[in-house]
Amino acid sequence: MNQGPGTIVAVEISPAGESRFGPSLIGRVELPAGNALHLTPPRDMPCRCDLRIRWSGGAVESRAGEDLCAPQRLIRLSTPAN
16 A cells, blocks of 8 residues: 555565565556555565565665565555655
């Protein structure tokens, strides 16, 4: 869920601590402020992952060790300060 005023242009994941980020899970879609998107990680991805979120203004936000297998998982993102 994008709770910030900026637009998310990429969401990338990597197994926790490995820094092997793959292509964006949202492809070429952008996620404007106030919108939410359901994402499904690749089957071979472990539950604990690092996230990298790219914003339209060039800011990059990293989230380490997110548990993507938790039931009813909702990640709220706010545009980081540049």
